[in-house]
């Protein structure tokens with residue numbers, strides 16, 4: 001099964017288990033994104049709610065539903081659309097509980113397809129998760145299908161507004177990972193003693209491409225971890241702080257400035273002041289994503305750019 | 321000042337029959353149709369990357385709406401923007417380059433299908449965020465009003481965009497500041513898979529009236545009639561410096577985007593789709609001019625071939 005199919009069945013199971021879950025968004029009745037395929041015929045128009053193109057309106061409506069007995073799941077067309085309704089996510093949903101004396105939970109799940117498979121240009125390519133992390137909204141990004149159920153469980157138990165970012169590049173992926181400890185925060189995907197690559201859902205496929213082209217010795221000596229908890233809460237931080245490798249390469253397809261990779265780097269530096277590992281980052285170079293293939297490729301993390309880091313810094317026998 | 325040679329357009333003008341050249345608006349109609357068909361084919365074969373929103377079926381709207389605009393007037397478009405661009409006088413060759421991501425494109429290959437602009441022709445770009453161009457059009461027209469230029473600004477939006485809050489805010493802005501802006505709402509009856517009737521209880525032009533904006537409701541059934549009406553709308557907007565809202569009832573004959581996968585249960589109403597396909601507006605206009613259908617199809621195929629071959633050659637080079 002693919003990432004998308006597992007996602008669909010996880011949401012389906014949720015809807016089946018508890019009638020207070022409602023599925024809301026544009027074109028969800030026909031299931032255009034593939035997440036809500038078949039929901040309408042199973043759960044009906046009361047629970048699968050097709051909306052006009054009114055993100056601000058229906059995100060506000062979700063707040064009203066959530067404070068009045070329901071658990072809306074709000075599907076976005078793409079994560080960049082958070083900018084047309086951020087007030088309802090941050091000022092309203094996120095702050096509502098606090099503003100009412102901590103007396104009322106606001107359980108909303110926002111499903112946000114994020115990033116690009118290429119060719120989507122300026123308005124449809126963004127990875128906007130650090131925006132919500134910065135604002136303090138609980139945010140998660142399952143990097144592989146194995147992780148989706150645990151992320152969904154965690155999002156439900158949070159009883160609060162939670163954004164789940166869904167890397168569109170993984171939607172059709174059926175890569176199987178052998179993960180000992182599946183949790184919604186931090187995954188150990190591969191062992192290796194010398195270098196650690198830390199990836200996210202938007203860079204996991206790029207890192208896999210790198211491993212497919214790298215030398216045997218690099219592959220053997222490089223560990224791969226994945227951060228899925230976009231707020232770097234304590235369970236995730238504990239893992240990051242205990243990494244033993246002397247060199248760390250952080251790969252993420254969002255921009256680095258004031259961003260997610262920088263935050264990971266900061267947390268590592270804070271926790272290992274005396275024997276800080278060498279840290280490199282491979283991130284998206286700008287928030288202006290060009291349409292032209294070559295320019296777009298150069299802007300985003302790639303196997304080539306990860307390889308350059310190994311070469312330039314002479315890691316694991318890569319020449320300096 | 322426009323100073324753009326249009327290689328592909330010149331090639332097309334050489335081969336199309338004289339009855340078409342004598343009728344520039346019909347020529348535009350056929351040009352837009354052929355271009356969209358070519359882009360659709362190139363998208364499906366992977367020559368053009370990314371989603372392509374085709375305006376096949378809606379050509380009459382673009383041509384009628386833009387025909388009375390001057391080069392010095394402005395136009396802002398949405399994601400379904402190739403037709404608007406060509407109707408406003410955008411360069412075809414540079415449009416093709418743009419969709420190929422070539423640096424000779426109208427946006428240097430940085431924008432692609434959803435972001436096409438040609439500043440020299442007053443084409444201030446198309447937009448990937450539904451409704452987002454509408455307030456920008458208000459700003460452009462306010463600037464022209466302050467400058468006293470007499471230019472009008474036209475902005476295209478879909479039926480779906482009419483449910484964005486920012487569009488409602490913009491209608492009010494245009495009304496209170498008395499802006500020389502024309503909102504052209506293309507009601508093609510669907511927003512992606514969603515029927516507009518399911519999402520709106522009143523007519524879009526009535527909404528605009530509710531904001532105190534003069535509104536006109538048109539069908540896409542006759543190019544000539546619509547040309548005449550739009551000429552009046554444009555000149556009135558210019559002379560009185562007042563906003564105008566035009567709702568065009570139309571239909572998109574292609575999928576929301578060219579590579580959209582049809583689902584097990586299709587959202588299209590089969591009867592409506594068949595009826596609209598049988599009454600193709602481009603064919604109708606040719607037939608009304610005394611040409612037969614096959615002649616019209618041949619011209620479209622020929623023009624499409626010129627565009628497709630040009631694009632394929634560019635890619636090979």
Ligand SMILES: Cc1ncc(C[n+]2csc(CCOP(=O)(O)OP(=O)(O)O)c2C)c(N)n1
Nearest residue numbers: 077400448449450478479480481510511512
């Ligand atoms: C604010 C926003 N919401 C959703 C989308 C995704 N989307 C792109 S086009 C579209 C449908 C637009 O419908 P309409 O305005 O009627 O224009 P049409 O496609 O029919 O020409 C949607 C939902 C978007 N790009 N921007």
Ligand SMILES: [Mg+2]
Nearest residue numbers: 478479510511
């Ligand atoms: Mg529409």
